[in-house]
Amino acid sequence: MSVQAEKLADKLADAKLADVGNRAAAPRKGRRLRAFLRNPTFVAGVIILSFFVLLALFADVLFPGDPLDMVGPPVLWPGENAEFPLGTDSLGRDVLAGLVHGARASLLVGLSAAAIGLAIGMVVGAAAGFFGGWIDTLLMRVVELFQTTPTFLLVVVIVAIGEPTMQTIALAIGIASWPTVARLVRAQFRSLREADFVMAARSLGYSNLRIIAQEILPNALPPVIVAASVMIANAILTEAGLSFLNMRDPNLVSWGGMIGAGRDLLRTAWFLTALPGVAIAAAVLSLNLVGDGLNEILNPRSEP
Amino acid sequence: MSLLAVENLTVAFPGHVAVREVSFAIEPGETLALVGESGCGKSVTAFSMMRLLPPNARVVTGRILLDGADLMAASPAEMREVRGKKISLIQQEPMTSLNPVLSIGTQIGEVIRRHEKVSRRTARARCIELLDLVSIPDAHRRIDDYPHNLSGGMRQRVMIAMAVACGPKLLIADEPTTALDVTTQAQVLDLLDDLRRRLSMAVLLITHDLGVVAQWADRINVMYAGRIVEQAAIRPFFAQPMHPYSRGLLGARVDVDADEHYSASRLSEIPGSVGSAAGEAGCPFAPRCPMVETSCRVVPPSLLAFEAGRRVACPVSLQAVTLEAARHG
Amino acid sequence: MAEPLLSVRDLHTRYAVGKQVLRAVDGVSFEVGRGETVGLVGESGCGKSTLGKTVLRLVPSVEGAIVLDGADITRLGDGAMAQHRRRMQMIFQDPFGSLNPRQTIRTVLDTALKVHRQGDRAERRRRMTEIVERVGLPADALDRYPHEFSGGQRQRIGIARALVLRPALIVCDEPVSALDVSIQAQILNLLVDLKRDLGLSYLFISHDLSVVRYFADRVLVMYLGRIVESASHATLWRDPRHPYTKALFAALPSTDPTHKRGAPPIKGELTTDLSSGCRFCSRCPAATDRCRSEEPLLRSVGEGHHAACHYA
Numbered sequence: 029m030s031v032q033a034e035k036l037a038d039k040l041a042d043a044k045l046a047d048v049g050n051r052a053a054a055p056r057k058g059r060r061l062r063a064f065l066r067n068p069t070f071v072a073g074v075i076i077l078s079f080f081v082l083l084a085l086f087a088d089v090l091f092p093g094d095p096l097d098m099v100g101p102p103v104l105w106p107g108e109n110a111e112f113p114l115g116t117d118s119l120g121r122d123v124l125a126g127l128v129h130g131a132r133a134s135l136l137v138g139l140s141a142a143a144i145g146l147a148i149g150m151v152v153g154a155a156a157g158f159f160g161g162w163i164d165t166l167l168m169r170v171v172e173l174f175q176t177t178p179t180f181l182l183v184v185v186i187v188a189i190g191e192p193t194m195q196t197i198a199l200a201i202g203i204a205s206w207p208t209v210a211r212l213v214r215a216q217f218r219s220l221r222e223a224d225f226v227m228a229a230r231s232l233g234y235s236n237l238r239i240i241a242q243e244i245l246p247n248a249l250p251p252v253i254v255a256a257s258v259m260i261a262n263a264i265l266t267e268a269g270l271s272f273l274n275m276r277d278p279n280l281v282s283w284g285g286m287i288g289a290g291r292d293l294l295r296t297a298w299f300l301t302a303l304p305g306v307a308i309a310a311a312v313l314s315l316n317l318v319g320d321g322l323n324e325i326l327n328p329r330s331e332p
Numbered sequence: 333m334s335l336l337a338v339e340n341l342t343v344a345f346p347g348h349v350a351v352r353e354v355s356f357a358i359e360p361g362e363t364l365a366l367v368g369e370s371g372c373g374k375s376v377t378a379f380s381m382m383r384l385l386p387p388n389a390r391v392v393t394g395r396i397l398l399d400g401a402d403l404m405a406a407s408p409a410e411m412r413e414v415r416g417k418k419i420s421l422i423q424q425e426p427m428t429s430l431n432p433v434l435s436i437g438t439q440i441g442e443v444i445r446r447h448e449k450v451s452r453r454t455a456r457a458r459c460i461e462l463l464d465l466v467s468i469p470d471a472h473r474r475i476d477d478y479p480h481n482l483s484g485g486m487r488q489r490v491m492i493a494m495a496v497a498c499g500p501k502l503l504i505a506d507e508p509t510t511a512l513d514v515t516t517q518a519q520v521l522d523l524l525d526d527l528r529r530r531l532s533m534a535v536l537l538i539t540h541d542l543g544v545v546a547q548w549a550d551r552i553n554v555m556y557a558g559r560i561v562e563q564a565a566i567r568p569f570f571a572q573p574m575h576p577y578s579r580g581l582l583g584a585r586v587d588v589d590a591d592e593h594y595s596a597s598r599l600s601e602i603p604g605s606v607g608s609a610a611g612e613a614g615c616p617f618a619p620r621c622p623m624v625e626t627s628c629r630v631v632p633p634s635l636l637a638f639e640a641g642r643r644v645a646c647p648v649s650l651q652a653v654t655l656e657a658a659r660h661g
Numbered sequence: 662m663a664e665p666l667l668s669v670r671d672l673h674t675r676y677a678v679g680k681q682v683l684r685a686v687d688g689v690s691f692e693v694g695r696g697e698t699v700g701l702v703g704e705s706g707c708g709k710s711t712l713g714k715t716v717l718r719l720v721p722s723v724e725g726a727i728v729l730d731g732a733d734i735t736r737l738g739d740g741a742m743a744q745h746r747r748r749m750q751m752i753f754q755d756p757f758g759s760l761n762p763r764q765t766i767r768t769v770l771d772t773a774l775k776v777h778r779q780g781d782r783a784e785r786r787r788r789m790t791e792i793v794e795r796v797g798l799p800a801d802a803l804d805r806y807p808h809e810f811s812g813g814q815r816q817r818i819g820i821a822r823a824l825v826l827r828p829a830l831i832v833c834d835e836p837v838s839a840l841d842v843s844i845q846a847q848i849l850n851l852l853v854d855l856k857r858d859l860g861l862s863y864l865f866i867s868h869d870l871s872v873v874r875y876f877a878d879r880v881l882v883m884y885l886g887r888i889v890e891s892a893s894h895a896t897l898w899r900d901p902r903h904p905y906t907k908a909l910f911a912a913l914p915s916t917d918p919t920h921k922r923g924a925p926p927i928k929g930e931l932t933t934d935l936s937s938g939c940r941f942c943s944r945c946p947a948a949t950d951r952c953r954s955e956e957p958l959l960r961s962v963g964e965g966h967h968a969a970c971h972y973a
Contacts, residue, residue, distance in 0.1 A: 224759035228822065231717050232773045233746035235739075242772070246763040369841035370812075484705075513704035513868065515927055518912045540842060543914030566918045584846035586875045588913040589920065593894060594698075594853045594876055601850055602843035605811045 063325050070321020076314035080307075084132040091125035095281045099125075103297050117286070117300050118293055126281045127307055133282040134264045134311065137198050141263035142256050144202025149209025150252065156210070157217025158240055168214070171207045179204045183266055187275050194277045197270060201263045212255055216248035223247075250326035257319035261312040268308055283308050333400065335360045335534050336381070336419075336502055341394030343376050343385065350376040350389070352558040352632075358502060363528060363535040365545040367581075368555035371606055374538050377555075378504045381536075382421055383411050398502075417447045420495040422488070424507035429491055430479040436463075436490045437475035440497055447498045462493040465530075466523060485516035489523065496527055503528070504536045509544065521548045542585055546570050551641070554578050557606060557616035560635065564642045574644040574653060576621045577602070615646070623648050664731055665692040666862050667716065667749075667830055672725035674708070674715045685711040686722070687886035693830065698856065698863040700877025700894070702870050702909070708886040709866050713832045716864065717751055718742060729830070747777050750823035754835035756815035760807040766793070766818055767803040770825050777826055788825065796821045797851060813844035817851070824855065832864045837872065849876060870909050874898055879965075882906050885940040888959060890973075892966040902962050902973035904945050939970070947972065 064070060083090070093099075098120040099112075106115040106123075114123040156167040174182070186200035220226060221244065229243045268284025270276060276285045283304040290300025334357035343351040351373040358364050366374045379385050381396055383403060396403040398418060406414065415421075423429050431439060440462060441455040450458070456475070463471035466489040479487055488508065495503055505524060509517035525548055528535050537549055545552055545566070552569050554562040554577065562575040573579045580602040586592065592599075604620045614629035615621070621628065625648055635643040636650055644650055674686035685708040693699045703709045714720040716727055718734060727735045734745050753759035761769065767789065774785045793802055796817040807815055816836065823831055833852070837845040849872070855861060867873050873880055873894075880897045882890040882905065890903040901907045908927040927944045939957050942948040951971055959969045 224753045224755055225761045227714070227719055228751065228753065228759055228819075229761075230719055231746060231749075231751045232776065232822075232826070233743040234772070234776055238772075238776070242764075243761055247761070369843060514870070515704065515908055515912045518914070519928070541914070542842075542916050546916045546918045547914040570916060570918050581842055582916060584843050585916065586849075586869075586871045587916050588871045588910070589915050589917055591898070592875050594849075595878075598853070599846040599850055599875070601846040603847075605813055605844060606841075 064321075067321045067325055069317050070325065073314045073317025073319075073321055076310055077318060080131045080135060080311050080314070083128050084135050087129045087132050091122070091128055093125075095125040095129040096121060096279075103293065103300075105297070106299055106303075114303060115297075115299060117289060118297075119289075123286075123300065123303060126286050127283070127304060129281045130283040130286060130304060130307065131311075133194065133277075133280045134267060134284075134308070135260075137194060137201070137267045137282070138260035138263040138315075140195075140198040141201035141205065141266075142259040144199060145205035145259055145263075146209055146252070146256055147206075148202070149206035150213050152206070153210040153213025154217055154240055154245070154248075157214035158221055158236070158244065160218070164214075167210070171210050174204070174207045180266065180269060183270065184273070184275065187270060192270075192275050192277055194280060197267055197275075197277065198263075201266050204266075205259055205262065209252065209255060209259070212251055213248060216251065217244055220244045220247055250322070253326065254319045254323045257315045257322065261315035261319075264308060264311060264315075334358060334397075335399070337395075337397040338377070338381065339395045339397065341377065341380060341396070342392040343373075343380055343394075344390050344392050346388055349392075350558055351380070353634075354394075354555075354558075354560055355635075356553050356560060356563065358534050358536060360501070361528065361532050361534055362550045363525070363537055363548060365537045365539060365549035365552045366555060367539060367542065367545055367552055369540055369606060372555045373558040374555050375506055378421070378506055378536065378538055381504065382415055382419060384415075384421075413447075416443055416495075416500070417498045418500055419502045419504065420498075420500040421504045421506065422491045422495045422508050424510050427479075427484070427487065427511070430487060432479050435476050435478055436482070440490070440494050443494050443497045458497070459493075462497055463490075465496070465527070466490070466493045468493075484512055485520060488512060488516075488520050492520075492523065492527070496531060496533070499531060500533055502534045502536065504538070506538045507540070508537070510539070510541075517544075524548070542570075542582060543588070554581070559616060559632065559645065561617065561645045562643070563635065568639075568642060572653075574638065574642075574649050575617075575646045576623050576649055577617045580620075580622075623652070663695065666695045666697075666730060667693040667864070668726075668728040669716060670726045670728070672712070672715060672727065673723045674711050674720055675723050676711075684886050686715055688725075689883075689886070689888055690725075691881055691888065691891065693862050693864055695829075696856075696860055696862055697879065698865055698877045700873035700880040701864060701866045701883060702868065702873045702880060703883035704868060707883045709868075709883050710834055712883070713751070713834050713864060713866050717749055717832055719751075743777075747826045748828050749830040749832065750826065750828040752816075752819050752823050752831060752833045752836045754839050756812045756819060756839060757807075759819050760815060760822075762807055765804050765806055766798075766821075769818070769822055770803075773822065773825050779826065792821045792825050795855070796824070797847075811844075812840055813847060816840060816844075816848055820848075820851065820855070824859070827859075828861075830862045830864065832866070834866045835868065836865075838867065838869065845872075852876070871913055882909070887940065887969065888967075889941065889970070890966075890968045891959070892963075896963065896966050900963070900966075902966070902968040903941075903970045904947055905941050906968075908944075 099122050100109065100116045100120050102116060102118050102120045104112050104116040106113065108115065112122050112124065114127065116122060152167050152171065156164040182204040183200045186203060187196055190196040226239060226243050229239050267282060268287065271282050271284030272288040274288060276282060276288070286304040287301050290297065293300055337357040339355050341351055341354045342349065354377055366377065368374045376385070380391060391404060394404065398414065403411070403414065430436070437456060437459050440459045441452070444450060444455045444458055460471045460475055463474055468474050468486060468489055482490065508524065509520050512520060521544065524535060539545060549566055551565050553560050554575060556577050562578050573582050583600040584602055586599065602620050615632050618624045618628045628648065633645045633647055635645045636647060637643050638650060670690050672686055672689045673684070676683040676685055689712060691699065701709050701712065711720060715722050722735065725735065726733055729745055729748060732745065734742060737745070770789045770792065771785060774780065774788065779785065780788065789803060790800065794800065798814060798817050798821065807818065810818065836852070837848050840848060852863070856863060865873060865877055874897070877894050879891065879893050881888050882903065884905050890897070890901070890906045897906065901910060927946060938953040938955060939945070939948070942952040945952065957969045957971045959967045962968045962973050
């Protein structure tokens with residue numbers, strides 16, 4: 029029954045589309061924005077995420093000085109000392125300062141890893157999906173090669189080969205995550221390249237590059253944008269995992285690093301692991317919420 | 333008593349009203365055609381009769397009486413008994429209406445076992461009979477085929493077999509042949525007509541094709557922008573369509589019988605599109621109508637009786653026809 | 662006789678479907694004269710759409726020749742092909758899928774003009790305004806997106822896109838079958854007007870024989886990748902020779918309820934079984950042993966009238 033109801037809804041949506049013809053169109057941008065604001069999932073995600081972004085941006089203002097400095101007595105519980113509202117760790121470092129600065133490191137790793145993954149994945153996926161044939165076969169074998177290796181293991185190996193700096197870690201996560209994007213983009217391109225409007229572009233004599241960039245890519249982007257938010261979340265998680273294994277940039281605080289450092293005191297001072305854990309969970313959740321919201325909003329069916 | 337009566341049905345979706353004050357009745361054993369263009373509300377009307385509207389639809393007013401009982405008041409469990417057993421539905425797209433991972437025998441059997449307490453073996457035997465009934469050759473072998481093994485016309489036959497499996501009193505056929513080729517269309521519609529007679533059921537034929545209506549229906553309801561604008565028996569309708577929209581539809585169609593060619597004659601067109609009706613207070617067809625008068629733009633005309641079994645929602649056209657008749661006779 | 666605008670000789674197009682090879686177009690020859698409308702009619706899967714796309718070089722052919730304006734374009738590379746693209750364009754069936762949802766109408770038209778280096782900015786703007794008006798769209802349509810238009814209007818946009826480069830040949834692939842009846846007449850009338858005013862030639866592909874008969878000067882009937890009958894519209898209507906053509910006519914429902922229909926003329930549906938003999942013989946009411954063993958070739962059965970049937 030629900031299938032039929034859905035079909036009817038589709039039909040009606042089409043019929044409504046056909047109806048809008050003569051009405052003057054409201055400015056497209058304004059309508060888009062309203063669609064964003066009407067989506068509670070998306071708004072919730074954006075609020076949490078902006079909170080972390082603001083922390084990251086103003087970390088130096090809020091907590092000047094190196095968060096790795098010892099500033100107080102070791103293992104102060106939250107609330108024990110007003111100067112350190114969230115306590116201090118085993119080396120007497122301010123946990124709150126660590127969390128705030130850690131937001132910067134975690135988001136930065138997440139963003140740059142996702143950017144690297146997207147860049148490689150989109151180029152490979154677009155080429156494979158658009159051209160098909162032997163190019164597709166070849167590129168997809170490479171993708172499979174990467175996908176059969178466990179992601180985390182791959183990251184560990186790459187970081188172990190290089191220095192454990194932020195750049196290496198981001199690069200490693202990016203390299204390990206592009207195959208997902210490539211598959212997604214390839215699937216989009218394969219279906220879109222058969223679309224009538226792409227046929228029309230070819231019949232107008234457009235070059236392949238123009239067809240890829242101007243006709244197909246803008247239509248292929250929505251699911252990629254959604255995937256990107258999840259990729260950032262995954263990158264943050266992977267970085268945390270690496271830090272836990274002590275593969276972290278020794279000169280920077282990150283949430284994962286804080287969890288790793290608090291591990292030894294898990295029984296006596298569990299808040300040292302719990303607080304950065306909550307931060308990671310909240311950040312990942314917000315990114316997923318944003319992703320879900322984007323998915324609903326960017327879905328062409330729901331477009332006004 | 334009519335088999336099914338729709339009384340004053342109005343269905344609204346957020347932001348627009350899809351069906352407005354629609355009333356009609358279906359007599360036992362007849363084929364009633366519901367005709368109109370996409371978005372006119374014909375499918376919504378049909379889905380309302382099955383109580384299968386999407387969740388954002390709201391039935392504002394109206395009753396649907398099946399053998400005197402109001403379906404709008406029926407419980408979900410009672411509705412499930414009605415669907416498939418008393419009223420069943422076949423849809424336009426036989427590709428997506430069948431589950432691709434189940435054999436057709438399983439799917440038809442499911443319908444039978446859903447409504448009747450019979451063994452698997454009996455259901456299977458019934459299933460073969462049904463496939464025979466819808467003229468699928470080698471029914472006992474075809475029963476284990478999957479939808480992708482079948483051609484479009486064969487799939488539609490399977491859909492029909494499922495729809496008539498429990499002997500419904502009314503079969504709603506929503507654009508049953510639109511996705512089919514013209515030679516297949518004739519076969520499928522003949523099959524439907526044959527089944528209607530043999531199983532003594534009524535058929536509500538929803539279509540946009542007036543040729544199909546002329547050949548396979550007994551009566552016609554023409555819908556425009558959510559309203560019924562003309563109700564008539566087939567012969568009088570095609571002899572003299574009364575509503576300007578009915579006339580426009582017939583005139584715009586390239587007919588097989590008419591010897592027209594672009595070099596000699598233009599097709600008559602209905603100007604504008606359905607969207608032109610948005611926001612109009614009066615007759616929804618007024619913005620496109622060649623006979624429009626100022627009174628048309630005030631209130632939407634209701635259906636007026638013209639002769640027995642014929643009602644038209646256009647006082648202007650009725651008056652013109654009456655005057656014409658008086659002059660001649 | 663003047664050289665035809667388009668001449669297609671023994672064209673073959675094949676698709677690989679899994680391990681099987683589907684001969685979608687299997688040895689088709691025809692011509693489209695200057696200012697002529699050629700109708701191509703057949704059921705879904707008969708290869709008519711593929712034929713249209715092959716002629717436009719959107720689908721590769723494996724054999725045969727496509728000659729446009731005296732130039733053989735069958736094997737031209739992308740670069741050399743580009744200049745010929747301007748001469749032939751296509752109108753698509755689906756008014757929703759044939760327009761890029763993320764481009765305004767101005768972008769759609771302007772890109773085409775820019776790619777083909779047609780005029781400077783002012784000239785391009787003039788031509789866009791002109792064409793939009795010519796196809797009956799409001800002047801403010803240029804800066805709107807496809808989803809803001811109704812189906813009929815979108816089809817007008819598709820026509821504007823096809824015409825903006827001033828082509829000579831338009832391949833119309835079921836241009837009205839996705840539209841409502843009342844809109845179909847508008848679009849068909851528009852196509853007739855444009856043909857008259859701009860001296861266009863059409864290859865008009867449709868499954869609807871009544872529309873083709875109204876719209877075409879000459880009609881080709883296609884069945885399973887082959888042309889089975891070709892004749893002028895009047896001849897075909899008066900005297901169809903191939904049993905398939907007769908069946909197509911007989912299957913069309915008349916809007917005259919007193920005109921009683923007969924039994925369905927042919928049984929079964931299009932198959933892809935291409936054994937020896939006539940492709941239509943499994944469905945033909947008059948098939949004989951000869952039909953099952955010997956494939957009939959297209960032969961002349963009258964003035965400008967050809968049919969591929971032993972008994973035509």
